[in-house]
Amino acid sequence: xxxxxxxxxxxxxxxxxxENILGHAFGELMRGLVLSRTDVxxxxxxxxxxxxxxxxxxxxxxxxxxxxxxxxxxxxxxxHPFGSVTRGTSVQPFSDVDVDLLVAFVSHPAxxxxxxxxxxxxxxxFQEALRPLGGESKVYExxxxxxxxxxxxxxxxxxAFDLWDxxxxxxxxxxxxxxxxxxxxxxxxxxxxxxxxxxxxxxxRVLRGLKAWNRHRRVGFRGYHLELLAALTFKQLTAxxxxxxxxxxxxxxxxxxxxxxxPSPDGFVQDxxxxxxxxxxxRIGAECRWAYDEAGAxxxxxxxxxxRTALTxxxxxxxxxxxxxxxxxx
Numbered sequence: 478x479x480x481x482x483x484x485x486x487x488x489x490x491x492x493x494x495x496e497n498i499l500g501h502a503f504g505e506l507m508r509g510l511v512l513s514r515t516d517v518x519x520x521x522x523x524x525x526x527x528x529x530x531x532x533x534x535x536x537x538x539x540x541x542x543x544x545x546x547x548x549x550x551x552x553x554x555x556x557h558p559f560g561s562v563t564r565g566t567s568v569q570p571f572s573d574v575d576v577d578l579l580v581a582f583v584s585h586p587a588x589x590x591x592x593x594x595x596x597x598x599x600x601x602x603f604q605e606a607l608r609p610l611g612g613e614s615k616v617y618e619x620x621x622x623x624x625x626x627x628x629x630x631x632x633x634x635x636x637a638f639d640l641w642d643x644x645x646x647x648x649x650x651x652x653x654x655x656x657x658x659x660x661x662x663x664x665x666x667x668x669x670x671x672x673x674x675x676x677x678x679x680x681x682r683v684l685r686g687l688k689a690w691n692r693h694r695r696v697g698f699r700g701y702h703l704e705l706l707a708a709l710t711f712k713q714l715t716a717x718x719x720x721x722x723x724x725x726x727x728x729x730x731x732x733x734x735x736x737x738x739x740p741s742p743d744g745f746v747q748d749x750x751x752x753x754x755x756x757x758x759x760r761i762g763a764e765c766r767w768a769y770d771e772a773g774a775x776x777x778x779x780x781x782x783x784x785r786t787a788l789t790x791x792x793x794x795x796x797x798x799x800x801x802x803x804x805x806x807x
């Protein structure tokens with residue numbers, strides 16, 4: 478359920494944004510952020526090839542038992558892409574895009590702890606098994622293995638254990654050597670896409686806009702936290718989604734830590750905001766207040782015909798993807 482209703486100012490700024498110069502500018506912002514058809518085709522090609530290669534390593538032929546390398550003595554459960562690429566919330570530039578891929582093996586907690594009391598050993602064994610894929614591989618301790626090829630995208634392979642082969646509860650290496658993290662990232666994707674449908678299809682564009690702001694201003698949100706926080710916060714989104722995104726800045730500016738507290742849709746994590754310190758919360762609140770004030774000044778300038786000021790201020794909020802001189806072509 479949404480976290481709460483958004484406050485919208487009852488002022489003359491309620492204009493039909495998508496029918497004027499500011500609307501054209503936000504349209505260009507959205508078109509500039511979204512991945513192109515060529516980008517998506519390349520993502521699909523690389524993901525398919527990597528998936529086929531991984532399957533050949535761990536399950537070489539259909540209808541046979543998985544014959545995984547001896548260093549990973551658990552049956553291969555399968556693979557599933559997840560993350561911002563799957564949700565449609567990745568943003569340009571394409572060179573920065575990486576694909577998240579879940580690769581799971583069947584096991585249960587007691588067996589995992591017996592075979593891999595140190596999660597680093599599991600990741601390194603998995604990295605060694607992936608060497609036939611070519612390219613460069615880098616272990617992010619307690620997280621994943623990044624596969625980088627001669628051109629984007631890179632693939633972040635998250636090796637995990639599918640507990641009891643139920644496809645609901647996965648154990649991932651996490652942080653310290655003997656720590657494991659329970660999650661179901663596929664459920665997160667489904668939740669975001671369901672909220673997008675409930676919000677009239679406007680949520681994904683708002684999330685891309687917020688991610689552009691977060692990156693440009695170096696606000697400090699982790700991407701998945703920002704996406705889930707926004708998905709839970711918005712009660713409704715309409716054709717005036719720009720104004721409603723403006724109100725998100727206001728709520729974040731006046732909110733305390735409880736506003737940022739965000740549970741994961743899979744039920745395994747009570748609060749995804751715990752990586753934020755009190756100083757982080759204060760700094761993010763200040764950034765949100767600044768963005769809210771700048772956007773408000775932009776709307777007021779736009780209303781009196783000062784389009785240059787309006788565009789300049791929004792450019793300051795979102796960075797280069799927001800045009801200073803939008804095309805008015807329809």
